[in-house]
Amino acid sequence: MLSFVYNGLPARVIFGSGTIADLPSEVDRLGLSRVLVLSAPAQEADARGICDRLGKLSAGLYPHATMHTPVSRTDDALAVVRDRNIDGFVAIGGGSTTGLSKALAYRTDLPQIIIPTTYAGSEMTPILGETHEGQKHTKSSTRILPEVVIYDVDLTMTLPASVSGTSGMNAMAHAVEAMYAKDRNPVISLIATDAVKTLALALPRVIDNPLDKDARADALYGAWLSGICLGSVGMALHHKLCHVLGGLFDLPHADTHAVILPHVLAYNAPAVPDAIERLKDALRTTDPAAALFDLADRLGAKTSLAEIAGSMSLDDLEQAAQVASQNQYWNPRTIEIESIRSLLQNAWTGNLRTQNGS
Known part of the structure; x- marks a missing residue:
């Protein structure tokens, strides 16, 4: 029941x-x-x-x-x-x-x-x-x-296309994590599914024609739905990692979400089959993590941490993994420092593959 x-x-x-x-x-x-x-x-x-x-x-x-x-x-x-x-x-x-x-x-x-x-x-x-x-x-x-x-x-209407893409991926991250939140419920799951579907369809139209008012309205509507998700249920590893990277290294907020999202979804996928099925439908794909990676690229967002790193270096990934693994918080898949270090390494290079913790 x-x-x-x-x-x-x-x-x-x-x-x-x-x-x-x-x-x-x-x-x-x-x-x-x-x-x-x-x-x-x-x-x-x-x-x-x-x-x-x-x-x-x-x-x-x-x-x-x-x-x-x-x-x-x-x-x-x-x-x-x-x-x-x-x-x-x-x-x-x-x-x-x-x-x-x-x-x-x-x-x-x-x-x-x-x-x-x-x-x-x-x-x-x-x-x-x-x-x-x-x-x-x-x-x-x-x-x-x-x-x-x-x-x-x-x-x-004047929001630059590049900012629209990363901002939209940021919004989508809220909906994706809401689908497998510890305190998820049927109402938020429905809203999250609609948010992902709406944003996935609207954002490419915004990029192709920034003056398309209908596309802009759809993207804003999707962002509102995603915001409801973020405010209604708890988040997990994705948001934790983005907070860690932003706090430690002052990385651009929306760009960081766009880079990290596909990697965390790939990492969590084995533990959240119901969410994966919802995302397959919303994104019209058999591989939601790859679809999110491709969508970010389609929108002109950066797809690797190295591209947005600023003063952050490859050597800093160890510190980020340690901080992200401290003060254990809920996530559908166990959080272990070596697994997170591997995830961040893949995100650094923009190499999306199944996150197996090795």
């Missing part, structure tokens, strides 16, 4: 085209009058437009969100929050900006409105990942979950 526990998250989602027009009324609905607009430096112009749209409801802009949400940057923004007597946050951008908003909300319990411009998916979760002294740590709290998420496909 099937047994499970399902908890729905109480986020308000507004999805469509031109939905940014609803922002002032959503701010008013939450009873806010001094919101701080957040962005990364690359989205500062868009954030200033948000300030203009909000008028007197805006108490200014903090355009310094940073990848991996370093605690030092959150502390800097927190000083602004206190100095300006802020009563809520509006964040526009990708995962870095959402991360900053969630970190501030965790510390202040102030409301958030998130306006995603990528396919990150973290806007739908009560989970915060932040870095301190080279380590990435996660927290989970109802204070972290945004009160409102406004998806406006129009705001994704």
